[in-house]
Amino acid sequence: MKVKIHTLFQYLLETTDAAPEAIVGFSLSGSPKLGDYLEDLDPDQSLDWNNRDFRGLPELRDHVLAQAGLAGVCTSADVLITAGAAEANYLAIMQLLQPEDEIIIETPGWPQADVLAKAIGAKITRITRQESKGWKLPIDQIANAVNDRTKMIFLTNPNNPTGDLLSADEVSELVSIADRVGAWLLIDEVYAGLEWDGPRAPSVAGLYHRGITTGSVSKALGLQGLRTGWMICPDPQMIMDAVILRENSSEIMNIMGEVIAEIALRPDRYAAAMDKARREGRQNLTRMNAWVDGQPQLTWVPPRAGLIGLARLPDGIDSDDFARHLLADPYRTFLLPGSAYDQPNHIRLGVGGGAAVNLSDGLARLSQALADWG
Numbered sequence: 001m002k003v004k005i006h007t008l009f010q011y012l013l014e015t016t017d018a019a020p021e022a023i024v025g026f027s028l029s030g031s032p033k034l035g036d037y038l039e040d041l042d043p044d045q046s047l048d049w050n051n052r053d054f055r056g057l058p059e060l061r062d063h064v065l066a067q068a069g070l071a072g073v074c075t076s077a078d079v080l081i082t083a084g085a086a087e088a089n090y091l092a093i094m095q096l097l098q099p100e101d102e103i104i105i106e107t108p109g110w111p112q113a114d115v116l117a118k119a120i121g122a123k124i125t126r127i128t129r130q131e132s133k134g135w136k137l138p139i140d141q142i143a144n145a146v147n148d149r150t151k152m153i154f155l156t157n158p159n160n161p162t163g164d165l166l167s168a169d170e171v172s173e174l175v176s177i178a179d180r181v182g183a184w185l186l187i188d189e190v191y192a193g194l195e196w197d198g199p200r201a202p203s204v205a206g207l208y209h210r211g212i213t214t215g216s217v218s219k220a221l222g223l224q225g226l227r228t229g230w231m232i233c234p235d236p237q238m239i240m241d242a243v244i245l246r247e248n249s250s251e252i253m254n255i256m257g258e259v260i261a262e263i264a265l266r267p268d269r270y271a272a273a274m275d276k277a278r279r280e281g282r283q284n285l286t287r288m289n290a291w292v293d294g295q296p297q298l299t300w301v302p303p304r305a306g307l308i309g310l311a312r313l314p315d316g317i318d319s320d321d322f323a324r325h326l327l328a329d330p331y332r333t334f335l336l337p338g339s340a341y342d343q344p345n346h347i348r349l350g351v352g353g354g355a356a357v358n359l360s361d362g363l364a365r366l367s368q369a370l371a372d373w374g
Contacts, residue, residue, distance in 0.1 A: 003119040006111045008340035011323070018327050020334035022362030023353060027308050029222035029277040030354020032264075040263045049252040054243055056081025056230070057258045063265035064230045067193070068213060073206040080231045080239050081253050081261075082246070084224075085190050086112060088214035088231035091242035093152070096184055097122050101151035104142055108135075108161055108310065108341035110188060113154040122151070131312065134301050135162035139170060143177050152184045153177075157201055158191040161341050161348055162310055163303020171201045175208045184238075186212040190219045190229075191306035193274055194281055198304060205232040212238065217261050219307065220277050221270075222352075228257040281307055284351035284359065291363050292349070297370045300349065307352035310338055312345060317373060319344050325373070331365040 005013075050057050061079035065071045082088040089112050097103060099121035105113045107126045117124050125145050129135045142153065153174065157166045166174075171187070178185040187204045192215060204211035216229030233239055246252075263269065285302065292300050292311060300311035313319060319337035326333050338346030353359065 001119045001121055003115060006115050006340075008111055008336070011320075011337065011340060015327060015334065018334065019332075020327060021332040022358040022365060023334045024357075024359065024362040024366055025308060025335040025348040025350035026353030026357045026359075027348075027350050028219045028224055028352045029281065029307070030352070030356065031222040031224070032273075037260050037263050041259065045255070045259060047255055050255055050258055054247075054252065055079065055239070056253055057262055060258055060262040060265065061230075063262060063267075063270070064215075064232065066267065067265060067270060068189070068203045068205070068215065068232060069200070070203055070206045070213075070232065074232055074234055077236065078205065078232055078234050078239065080242050081258060082229045082231055082242075083227045083250055083253070083257075084218060085188055085214045085216040085229040087246070087250065088216075088229050088242075089113065089154075089186065089188060090116065091245050092184070092186055092212050092214070092231060092233075092238070093117070093154070094120070095238070095241040095245055097151055100149075102147070102149045103151060104145055104153045106137060106155055106159070108159075108343055109154075110156050110160045111341065123149075129159070129162060129164065131301060131310075135159065135164040135310075137164065137166060137170070139173055139177070142174065146177055146181045146183060148181055150181050150183045152186060154186050154188075156188040156190070158195070158303070158305035160188070160191060160306065161308050162301065163191075163306045163308060165195060165198050165304040166201050167198065168201050171204060172207065175204065175211065178210065179208065182210070184210045184212060186214065189213055189215040193220045194278060194307060195305040196282060196285060196303065203232065205234060209234055217264055219352075221264055221273055222277070222354075223261065223264060226257040226261055227254065228261040280354065281351055287359075288349060288351050288363075291367075295367060295370065308348055308350040310341070310343055310346040311349050313338075313347060315345070317345070319347050322369070322373065323347065326366060326369045331369050333362045333365045333369075335362075335366070
């Protein structure tokens with residue numbers, strides 16, 4: 001079947017040329033500049049592929065294991081470097097899921113699995129996170145939903161877009177549920193490392209023989225333009241199947257993405273970058289919470305991790321209409337409507353982006369737009 005466009009991407013396509021003056025809801029940390037890496041780059045670096053391994057630079061794969069807390073648990077052979085977490089998710093889903101297979105996904109959640117499963121012709125079971133319960137994942141419903149036809153459970157931790165956070169015990173419980181029926185458990189960790197309320201949960205690739213961990217340098221490190229991510233899985237056939245599928249699409253990783261990501265994930269650099277991202281993210285989250293508390297027309301469950309959350313609009317305001325209204329004069333402010341996550345009465349708020357997004361101006365304009373609405 002044809003892969004159909006999702007509401008989130010549709011909105012981004014339609015608003016690319018809007019040139020907003022402020023952004024509320026930026027989903028990644030402030031982005032470094034190329035100049036930050038020049039001293040560590042070799043001017044004689046070949047722009048051919050890495051000439052060493054189709055799975056990605058070995059030292060980069062070692063860094064990936066280290067940041068995930070999997071050094072000594074998994075090996076570099078369990079890691080495939082990909083074009084962002086999105087390609088990692090794509091490779092896993094397209095190789096593992098067949099027509100009539102069943103996949104369990106969360107909502108609200110990252111919509112990629114839903115789009116791909118529909119294209120494949122798989123049966124989709126949606127587990128709903130309830131705002132009234134703090135967007136907590138109802139694991140008991142997953143336990144009740146799995147059966148012998150369940151091929152995959154696809155989740156995000158921290159949750160994208162609510163910022164809810166699974167604990168180590170909850171991840172272990174999910175492993176037991178998946179193992180009971182022999183299902184793959186894929187957990188997308190693009191926001192891992194940015195926990196505000198509780199520790200980082202262990203990566204599922206180190207807990208389960210059918211566990212797949214995906215991640216990237218895009219969110220916490222602000223390096224979205226590198227298009228560099230990874231898949232970690234202890235099943236050698238899964239990794240090889242992903243290599244084979246990628247050979248017939250993007251073929252190999254981009255060398256500059258690999259090289260700069262390797263520099264960014266070197267332990268000293270990575271620790272400093274994450275300290276900065278956590279410090280700035282926490283400061284912006286404190287400011288955002290105070291701002292929401294002062295808005296009589298908005299409520300939200302503050303994210304326990306990550307850089308984004310969902311705020312509820314007053315009854316009668318459609319998120320698409322409001323987002324387009326906010327993007328126009330005189331407000332000139334971008335935010336993502338909650339319809340992108342099947343939450344049409346919400347908007348996405350975020351605390352990323354650094355100074356370039358003009359968050360203070362954006363919040364002031366958002367306040368004014370809410371006051372002016374109707």
